[in-house]
Amino acid sequence: MNELTRSEAASLDALPAQELYTNRELSWLDFNRRVLAEAKRADYPLLERVRFLSISGHNLDEFMMIRVAGLVGQVQRGISKLSIDGRTPSQQLAAIREATEELESEQQVVWRELHALLAEERIHVADEGKIDHAARVWLREYFQEHLLPVITPQAIDPGHPFPFVANQGLGVLFHLTRISDGEDVVEMVLIPSALPRFVRVPGGDATYISIERLICRFGELLFPGFTINGDGAFRVLRDSDIEVEEEAEDLVRFFRTAIQRRRRGKVIQLEIEEDFDATAEALLREQLGLSDAQVIKTNGMIGVAGLDSICSEERPDLKFEPYTPRYPERIMEHDGDCFAAIGEKDIVIHHPYESFEVVVDFIRQAAADPDVVAIKQTLYRAGKQSSIIAALIAAAEAGKAVTAVVELKARFDEEQNLLWANQLERAGVQVIYGFVDWKTHAKVSMVVRREGTKYRTYCHFGTGNYHPVTTRIYTDLSFFTADPRFGRDAAKLFNFVTGYVEPHGLEQLVVSPIDMRDELYRNIDREISNQQAGRPSAIWAKLNSLTDKGVIDKLYEAGQAGVPVQLVVRGICCLKTGIPGISDTIEVKSIIGRFLEHSRIWAFANGYAMPSPRARVFITSADAMSRNLDRRVEAMVPIRNRTVHDQILQQVLLANLLDTDQSWFLQPDGSYLRAETGERPFNLHRYFMTNPSLSGRGQALVEDAVPRLALRKGAAV
Structure with missing residues (x-):
């Protein structure tokens, strides 16, 4: 056209x-x-x-x-x-x-298929036919010793107020008849969250029974003197969002109260078994007040999320082959000295293929180094067992000036972050909670070190959280640099969060909500101008979500100009492809596989054929969402170092574009179609699991020690 x-x-x-x-x-x-x-x-x-x-x-x-x-x-x-x-x-x-x-409904269809396949592998889940006499005896003893002392039946009648069912609460209702007087009674048993979702019967074959089925099976032990007419398990989901009040004077006190309120939020969904007792169901619906709630009748497993406990079964033959991340070669070349390696030149680490332990070691070494005077760190999600927290505490106890920006508004991690904040403060860390109405989502740490008569700043910028669990399954990038320009910018970024001092004159970093949107627009406009002038143009991006109307419209402008746009958007994408004259040059794919694609990368051709050493490449903590660009503190890092630039553009980003084994392509009607693998399928996760790490690839790429990727079908060549 x-x-x-x-x-x-x-x-x-x-x-x-x-x-x-x-x-x-x-x-x-x-x-x-x-x-x-x-x-x-x-x-x-x-x-x-x-x-x-x-x-x-x-x-x-x-x-x-x-x-x-x-x-x-x-x-x-x-x-x-x-x-x-x-x-x-x-x-x-x-x-x-x-x-x-x-x-x-589709989840239940899948579960029925998997349930049968598990049985073929001698793993039986809630299969009454596989519970023999010995298993029944064991389960009865287990019920009497482990469950009876813990669970509490509660009568539902005018003399007993309806029990409160917590968010994600699981329970069983029994419809009973009292034998002595023939009176009908409804009783509720709420299952404490501390109890396991499934109980495994000892033995060679794995036999699991869900906690709700176990309670129903031995209901007569709970209700002697009653006839059980019917029973049924149910599960409740409640409103769990926390809206921060702008007038909140004390964020810590506000969130402690808000977390308690969340547990009692309005019921959003009730999930019940399809054969739930009719009398008990009517009572449950009435008492929970379900005028605006969705009721799901399940003809299979309630709460399929709980099946994750089955996955802990010791059957390595039924799991992915274990993978151990490599420790970055560049650090090992310097005998494990992070500061010597980073001081020599910039480094990029590709998680989870390369160990997150190097990020922890960066802080650990700073804590132990007598020449380190200060450490500053943002913490959005750190997990329950955080070695990063331990390293920061050790640094403070060693006399370093340690500042931690703890984000209380990290959804579902608010309570854990409050606990970490208390521990950090007790150790002498200066804890900052950031803005009331903005989340601090940037992943940044900086270490100030005395070297001779001067101070040098070492920085880490990440696309993912400082979280020990997610770093093993999320693909993210860690960028380390001792470039003084980044050090000055990082200091300004921390001053912005801790003292509300808006950063001016940034030399390298791009920060939202200040100028990230404008920077993205400028780069897209440059590609439009290059296309219109007959120069090479292209936009490549890898994101978790693309929902911001402004960014989408800018990409549509690029499409109108004929700029080739290739996007890897794992999750939500509000942009439509294939609109004639608007988005027919835009391709969107989603990658779902063994690892969760999480890194955010932007690349702009800049007047040269992609992939080019002259392309403008950025990594960032921000997705293309209004909240990230307008209501969060985020960092976008331009990649200037040639080696790191090529590693991110010609390895990480290009591998994502070439993947066929785990990719889905967005269709013009909004649906997704799984990619055709062709004669030479390419799996980007397998590629990075089986090739040398990025941190040691600079010379390896030159020497052709690593399979090179080419931008044509067929992947690695």
Whole structure:
């Protein structure tokens, strides 16, 4: 299509919103369908397929507790704000509920298939036919010794107030008849969250029974003198969002109270078994007040998220082959001295293929180094067993000036972050909570070290959290540098968060909500100008989510100009491909596999054919979402070092574009189609697991010790 034709055919203003954009929530549900599809892959080990089913359950629970709860709240308050695709909150809810019912039903279909396959491998889950006499005796003893002392039956009648069912609470209702007087009684047994979801019967074959089925099986021990007419398990999800009040004077006190309120949020979803006793169900619906809640009747397993406990079964033959991350060669070449290696030249580390332990060692060595005078660190999610926290505490106890920016608004980690903040403060760390209305999401640490008569600043910038668990399964980038320009910028960034001193004159970093949006727009505009001038142009990006209308419209402008745009968006994507004259030069793919793609990268051709040493490359903690660009403190790092630039562009980003084994392509109708693997399938995860680490690749690439990637079908050549 020539320039004139493209201009005539492409008008954003002329098209309705539903033709230009995909609904955010429906796009997320499509993402979770792709996660669930991994549970169907016959080439995956069986327990890994069960794990993907569990992950899809966890994802859907959080979606209901946060996104759906938010829409319900908007409807209740009469808010009529339209979504990006022009839907009202009530219209979105109707579409979401239909889609979630389909997704829940599909989860049960997948579970039935996996359940049968597990049985073939001598793993029996809630299979009554596999519970022999010896197992029944053991389960009865287990129930009497471990469950009876813990669980508490509660009568539901006018003399007993209806018990409170906590968020994600699991329980059983019994419909009983008292033998002495023939009186009908309904009793509830709430299952404490401390109890295991599944109980494993000892023996060679693995036999698991869910805690709710175990309680139902031995109901007569709970209710002597009663006849059990019926029973049924149920599960409740509640509104779990925390809205920060701008007038909150004390963030710590506010979040301690808010966490308690979250446990008692409004019921958003009730999940019950399909054969739930009718009398008990009617009472449950009435008492929970379900006027705006979704009720899911399940003909299989309630709460499939709980299946993750089955995956701990000791069956290595049914799991991915274990993978041990490599410790970065560049650091080992300097006898493990992080500062010597970073001081020599910039380094990029590719997690989880390269160990996150190097990031911890960076702080540990700083704590032990007598020449280090100060450490500053942002903490968004650090996990429950955090070696980073321990290293910061050791540094403070060693007399270093340590500052930690702890983000209390990290969803579902608020309580853990409060605990870490208390421990850090007791050790003498200066703990800062940042802005009231903005989250500090940037992943930055800086170490100031005395070297001779001067001070030198060493920095770490990451695309992922300082979290010991996620770093083993999330693909992220860690960039280390001793470039003084980055050191000065990092200091200004911390002053912005700790003292609200807006950074001026930044030399390298781009920071939201100050100038990241503008910088992205400038780079997209440059590609448009290059295309219009007949110079090479291209935009490559790797993101978790693309929902911001401004960024999408900018990419549409690039598409209108004919700029080739290739996007790897793992999750939500509100941009539509294939719109004539607007997005027919834009390709979007999603990668779902063994590892969760999490790094965020932007690359702009800059007038040269991609991939080029002259391309402009950035890594960032921010997704292309309004909240990241306008309501969070984020950092975007330009990659100037030639070796690091080539590693990120010509290895990490290019491998993502070339992957066929784990990729799904976005279709013009908004659906996703799994990529055709062809004769030479390429799996980017396998590529990085079986090749030398990035930190040792500079010379390896020159010497052709690593399979090179080429931008053509066929992947590694």
